Amino acid sequence: MAKMILFELKKIFKSKFKLILCAFVLLGNLWMSHYYNVQYISAVNENKMELHGVEALRYLDQFYSDLKGTVNATYLKDIEMKKTEMLKRFMDHDKSKEVFGEYYPMILEINDKENLDPELVKEIVETTEKTCKQLNIPFPLSYNDDYTYLKIDMLYLTDYKHTRQAFWYFDGPLQSTPFMQILNEEENQKIEYIVVNNQVKIKDTGFADSFWPYEWLEKYPVQVIDYLNDRYENMSSSYDSTVGATTLFNCISNYMIWLLNMLLIIVLLADVFSTEQRHKMDQYLACAKEYKKITMAKILTVLIVTVTIFAIQMGLLYGFVSWIVPIKNLDVQAVIPNCLMPLRRFDLFTFKELLIRTGITVLFALLSVSIVTSVLSCLTQNRIFSSIATMLFVALPMVFINNTTPFNMDYFPFEMLRMDTLFGNNIRFGFNQLICIGENVYYKASIICVGWVIAGILLYLFCYLKERRHIVRS
Amino acid sequence: MELRIEELTKQFGKTVAVDHANLSLHEGVIGLLGSNGSGKSTMMKMICGILPSNSGNVFYENEEILKNYDNYVMNLGYMPQQLGFYPNFTVQEFLEYMSVVKGLKKEFYMKKIEELLMKLNLEEKRKAKIKNLSGGMLRRVGVAQALLNEPKILILDEPTAGLDPKERISLRNMISRLGEESIVLLSTHIVSDIESIADKIVIMKKGKILYYDTPENLLKMMEGKVYEVVCDRKTAERYMTEQIVVNVKKHHDQYTLRIVSDEVIEDGTSIEAGLDDLYLYHFNDEVKLEDF
Numbered sequence: 001m002a003k004m005i006l007f008e009l010k011k012i013f014k015s016k017f018k019l020i021l022c023a024f025v026l027l028g029n030l031w032m033s034h035y036y037n038v039q040y041i042s043a044v045n046e047n048k049m050e051l052h053g054v055e056a057l058r059y060l061d062q063f064y065s066d067l068k069g070t071v072n073a074t075y076l077k078d079i080e081m082k083k084t085e086m087l088k089r090f091m092d093h094d095k096s097k098e099v100f101g102e103y104y105p106m107i108l109e110i111n112d113k114e115n116l117d118p119e120l121v122k123e124i125v126e127t128t129e130k131t132c133k134q135l136n137i138p139f140p141l142s143y144n145d146d147y148t149y150l151k152i153d154m155l156y157l158t159d160y161k162h163t164r165q166a167f168w169y170f171d172g173p174l175q176s177t178p179f180m181q182i183l184n185e186e187e188n189q190k191i192e193y194i195v196v197n198n199q200v201k202i203k204d205t206g207f208a209d210s211f212w213p214y215e216w217l218e219k220y221p222v223q224v225i226d227y228l229n230d231r232y233e234n235m236s237s238s239y240d241s242t243v244g245a246t247t248l249f250n251c252i253s254n255y256m257i258w259l260l261n262m263l264l265i266i267v268l269l270a271d272v273f274s275t276e277q278r279h280k281m282d283q284y285l286a287c288a289k290e291y292k293k294i295t296m297a298k299i300l301t302v303l304i305v306t307v308t309i310f311a312i313q314m315g316l317l318y319g320f321v322s323w324i325v326p327i328k329n330l331d332v333q334a335v336i337p338n339c340l341m342p343l344r345r346f347d348l349f350t351f352k353e354l355l356i357r358t359g360i361t362v363l364f365a366l367l368s369v370s371i372v373t374s375v376l377s378c379l380t381q382n383r384i385f386s387s388i389a390t391m392l393f394v395a396l397p398m399v400f401i402n403n404t405t406p407f408n409m410d411y412f413p414f415e416m417l418r419m420d421t422l423f424g425n426n427i428r429f430g431f432n433q434l435i436c437i438g439e440n441v442y443y444k445a446s447i448i449c450v451g452w453v454i455a456g457i458l459l460y461l462f463c464y465l466k467e468r469r470h471i472v473r474s
Numbered sequence: 475m476e477l478r479i480e481e482l483t484k485q486f487g488k489t490v491a492v493d494h495a496n497l498s499l500h501e502g503v504i505g506l507l508g509s510n511g512s513g514k515s516t517m518m519k520m521i522c523g524i525l526p527s528n529s530g531n532v533f534y535e536n537e538e539i540l541k542n543y544d545n546y547v548m549n550l551g552y553m554p555q556q557l558g559f560y561p562n563f564t565v566q567e568f569l570e571y572m573s574v575v576k577g578l579k580k581e582f583y584m585k586k587i588e589e590l591l592m593k594l595n596l597e598e599k600r601k602a603k604i605k606n607l608s609g610g611m612l613r614r615v616g617v618a619q620a621l622l623n624e625p626k627i628l629i630l631d632e633p634t635a636g637l638d639p640k641e642r643i644s645l646r647n648m649i650s651r652l653g654e655e656s657i658v659l660l661s662t663h664i665v666s667d668i669e670s671i672a673d674k675i676v677i678m679k680k681g682k683i684l685y686y687d688t689p690e691n692l693l694k695m696m697e698g699k700v701y702e703v704v705c706d707r708k709t710a711e712r713y714m715t716e717q718i719v720v721n722v723k724k725h726h727d728q729y730t731l732r733i734v735s736d737e738v739i740e741d742g743t744s745i746e747a748g749l750d751d752l753y754l755y756h757f758n759d760e761v762k763l764e765d766f
C-alpha cells in the first residue's frame with residue numbers, strides 16, 4: 001500500500017506547474033502573514049525611536065516580558081504605582097500646571113481612584129472648569145455624580161507616542177478589563193444563577209458582566225453556565241508577554257492564507273480519481289490484480305496530501321513567527337495585547353487551546369475541501385468540473401453577505417475558517433457556539449469536524465463502491 | 475491450457491460490436507484479423523474482463539473468468555489499442571507502477587524490468603518521460619508492461635501499429651517465442667504482421683467470427699481463386715470495377731493484375747494464394763481503393 005501511495009503522490013506531484021504552485025502558495029502565504037500581521041505594527045522605544053514590523057514586535061515582546069507577574073492585589077498596586085510614575089515622567093508639567101493650578105500634584109495622585117473625598121473632587125472640578133473657560137480649552141476631567149471619582153481625560157503629554165504605548169498597557173488594570181479577568185480571586189466574578197422550572201435565572205452576570213445581558217445568558221442550559229464558570233475559575237492568572245503566541249494566532253487565523261491553500265488543494269486533487277480515465281490508464285489498471293487497492297491508496301493519498309500541506313504551512317508560519325519573537329507562554333490566558341489587535345480577547349482560553357482549536361478547525365476545513373473535490377472527481381471523472389464545483393462550494397457562503405443564508409453555512413469550509421464558527425459572535429467567550437448534548441457541553445466547531453469525519457467516511461465508501469468493479473468506462 | 479469463449483455478445487446501442495462469438499484458444503500465436511470496426515478490440519476487452527458482455531462468457535481452464543478474477547488476471551497480460559500513460563512518469567516508473575498494481579514482488583519485478591527493457595531495446599529510454607517517447611517506443615513500453623507478470627494469456631491489441639519495419643520484425647520474433655508457452659492473441663488489420671508467425675488465425679467481420687483455423691487451411695480454401703492476368707489498360711480498368719483486384723503492377727503499357735475471384739477468369743493463370751488474398755476476399759466490400 002505504501003508503494004501505491006507513493007505512486008499516487010508521483011501522479012500528482014510530477015508536474016512542474018503543481019510544484020511551483022505549491023511553493024508559490026506556501027511561501028506566498030508567509031509574505032501575506034508578514035503583510036497582514038507584522039508589517040503594520042509599530043512601537044516607540046524608550047529612546048523615542050519609532051520601530052516597525054519585526055523590530056516593533058521584538059521590542060514589544062521585551063516590553064511585556066519586563067512587566068510579567070501574577071495578577072493579584074499586589075501586582076495591581078504595583079502597576080498602578082508604575083502608571084503614576086509614568087504619568088509624572090511624561091506629563092507636560094508646565095501646561096498641566098497652567099490648567100490645574102495648585103491641584104496638579106494632587107490630581108496625579110488621585111487620578112482614576114475611587115472613594116475620594118467629595119468635597120475635594122468638587123473643588124477641583126469647579127476650579128478647573130473656570131480655568132478652562134478662561135483659557136478657552138476643553139474640560140479635561142471626568143468624574144461621577146457623587147464626586148467620589150476623578151479621572152484625567154485629556155493628558156498633556158510631552159512624548160505622545162511612547163506614552164501612548166505605555167498607557168495602553170497601563171489602562172488595562174485601571175479600567176479593570178483584562179486584568180480583572182485574570183484576577184479572579186473574588187467570588188462574585190463567577191456567574192451566579194438559580195434554576196426555576198428548569199429555566200436558568202441569572203442573579204449575577206459575574207465576569208461576563210459587561211458583555212452579556214441576563215437575557216442572553218438565560219438562554220443557555222445550566223451545563224453551559226457551569227462550564228463557563230469552571231473554565232473561568234481555572235484560568236491562569238499570570239501576565240506575561242504573549243506577543244509571539246498572538247502573532248502566530250493572528251497568522252493562522254487569517255482566512256486568506258487557508259483560502260489559498262484550499263485553492264491549492266483543489267488544483268492538486270481535482271484530478272485524483274479522474275486521471276486514469278483522462279490518460280487512458282483505466283484499461284491497464286482494471287485488469288490488474290491489486291486494482292481494488294488503488295481506490296484506497298487514492299483516498300489515503302488525498303488525506304496525506306491535505307495533512308502535509310497543512311503541516312508544512314503551519315510549520316512555515318511557526319518558523320516565521322519564532323524567527324521574529326519566541327513563541328512562549330502558551331498556557332497563559334489569551335489576552336492579546338491591545339497594540340496588536342484591540343478588542344481581541346479570549347478570556348476563557350489559553351493560547352494553547354486557541355491555537356489547537358483554530359488549527360484543528362482549519363485542518364478539517366481543508367480536509368472537507370479535499371474530500372469534496374476528490375469525491376467529485378470520482379463521480380464526474382472530470383477535473384475541470386470537480387474543481388469548479390468545489391470552488392463554488394467553498395465560495396458559496398461568501399455570496400450570502402449579512403447572514404442571509406438559506407441554511408446553516410457553518411459547515412462550509414470557508415465559514416469554518418472564520419472566528420464565528422470557532423468562538424461565536426462574541427469571540428471572548430464563544431457562548432453561542434457551545435452546544436449541550438445530554439450532560440456534556442461541546443463546541444460547535446468540534447461537532448462540525450465530527451460531522452465532516454462522518455460525511456467523509458460515507459462519501460469515500462460511496463467512491464469505493466463505485467470504483468470497485470473492474471470495468472473500464474467507455 | 476485453454477481459453478474458451480462462448481456465445482460472447484456485445485452491443486453498443488444498435489451496433490452489435492461482437493456477435494455470438496465462439497472460440498477455443500490454446501498455446502500459440504493467434505492472429506485476430508479484421509478491418510477497423512469489426513469488433514476486435516471489443517472482444518479483447520471482454521476476454522480481459524474489463525468490459526461486461528451482454529451475453530456469453532469467457533472461460534479459462536473451464537472456469538468463468540469473473541468468478542475468480544484475481545486469479546485470472548495474474549495470468550493475464552493486456553496491451554490495449556489506445557495506449558494510456560501518465561505523461562510525467564519515466565519508463566522505469568511506469569513499469570514499476572504496473573508491477574506494483576499487478577501485485578508483483580519487488581525482487582521479482584526489478585529483475586524483470588531490466589530484462590524487458592533490454593529485450594525491447596528500451597534501456598536508454600529508462601529515465602525518459604513517457605510523454606517524450608515516439609509512437610514506436612510507446613508501443614514497446616505497452617508490450618513491456620503486459621509481459622511484466624509473465625502472463626500465460628497475452629492479449630495484444632494492434633501491437634505493431636506505428637512501428638517501423640525493424641521494430642516490427644523484432645517484435646514479431648519476440649511474440650513468436652512467447653507463443654511457445656502461452657496463448658498470445660494479437661489483433662491487427664495488417665496481414666503481413668501475422669502471416670509468418672500465427673499458428674492460427676481468427677477472421678472477424680462485423681462482429682462475427684467468420685473463420686478460425688490454421689493459415690494453411692485457410693489458404694487451402696482459397697485454392698483456385700487467385701489469378702494473375704496480364705492485359706492492357708482498358709481491360710485492367712474493367713477488371714478493377716468487376717473483380718477483387720489485390721495488386722496491380724504496370725510495366726510499360728502492360729498491366730499485371732492479381733485477382734481474387736470465385737468465378738474462373740478466362741485469360742488468367744491460377745496462382746498460389748496468400749493471406750492478403752484471403753483478407754481482400756472477405757473484406758473487399760469494406761476496402762476502398764484509396765486505401766492503397
Ligand SMILES: Nc1ncnc2c1ncn2[C@@H]1O[C@H](COP(=O)(O)OP(=O)(O)O)[C@@H](O)[C@H]1O
Binds near residue numbers: 508513
Ligand atoms: N464504447 C463504445 N461505444 C459505442 N460504440 C463502440 C464502443 N466501442 C466500440 N464501439 C463500436 O463497436 C464496433 C467495434 O469496435 P472495435 O471493437 O473498436 O473494432 P476494432 O477494434 O476491430 O477496430 C465499432 O463499430 C465501434 O464503433
Ligand SMILES: [Mg+2]
Binds near residue numbers: 516
Ligand atoms: Mg481496435
